[in-house]
Amino acid sequence: MKLPKRTIQRLSRYRRLLYKYRYMSEPYIYSHDLARLLYLNPVQVRRDLMLIGSSGNHRKGYNVNELNDLIGETIDSLEVQKVGIVGAGRLGQAILNYLTEEETNLKVVAVFDIDSQKIGSKFCEIECHDISKVSQIVLEQNISIGIIAVPSEFATSIADILLNSGVEGILNFTNVHLDLPKSIYLKEFDIITTLEEMAYFVKNK
């Protein structure tokens, strides 16, 4: 069964919240608490959890560890999904740092840059390779998700390289809109456009 995108997003958020309860002596949580902490509707929370086969206990709520495992079975791959970050500037490093701190089934296995000072050194224990090796390393390491955090003028060529190396998902942080085949799962986040849009609506309130 393929779940809707919004459900997957919420399951991911449930899990991140539930991680915090794991070390409690009796980790149970009520759907209304889960809903309240995530600003969601309790009915929706119960419906989402029902969808993955968890109905909870009427008196005690949901067993946190069981729920965690169940969400994991639903949204994680059996194998870890490997991620490559192209661009080891401030943004690339921020993303890397964030991904290594959070518990997820995503593992950054390589970082790439053109700066010879960065190549060969490690960021958060992940080796930084020459950007010319993207294709080789994506293939060797079986990287399925590529993050583009390079200056805008290189976005299209990096996307092409990632695409041709067999990456299946791309997260693009540049302001260049990518036109990729539908078979690639693409997410884009353009900070400047978002801020200009915000500025326009703030001004016209």
Added chain:
Amino acid sequence: MKLPKRTIQRLSRYRRLLYKYRYMSEPYIYSHDLARLLYLNPVQVRRDLMLIGSSGNHRKGYNVNELNDLIGETIDSLEVQKVGIVGAGRLGQAILNYLTEEETNLKVVAVFDIDSQKIGSKFCEIECHDISKVSQIVLEQNISIGIIAVPSEFATSIADILLNSGVEGILNFTNVHLDLPKSIYLKEFDIITTLEEMAYFVKNK
């Protein structure tokens, strides 16, 4: 006239592309070139530009400088919109760097952090203040947009402070979903949730 969100996003993208043409001797551009470079439909481009009162010249296309000014009048405020970044870690610095490099009518006027090593020093020539001064400086400097780039556990309290200081737009980069009044223009970008969603769909292809 209040333009639709998508139109504003496209106008912002047109302008960033047009900036590159400013120093050419005869800066004219055809709508189909603009469309092609941004992977848009030429009919849509013409419709957008018509909406802001520019119909172009049939033979030469659009005068780039005139078009730039016209887009500016539409999407910029008369005054520069002031931006404050809360969190001067890698992500906050990456955003700051990006905003100071790109030409926009958004100006970062303050950065905030709790790290005493950062407080008082400058990033991209912008002073870093103690996070306890967010409220004071937002009021003094008339900051209208706040960017939250702090660890997740502080997201809600920072948002409350920004809100109470009169900020009108918030861009939230933490994985904590904010529940703010409708009067605040809120954009959220949660990197981990986005990647987990991507991993799920990549796996279930």
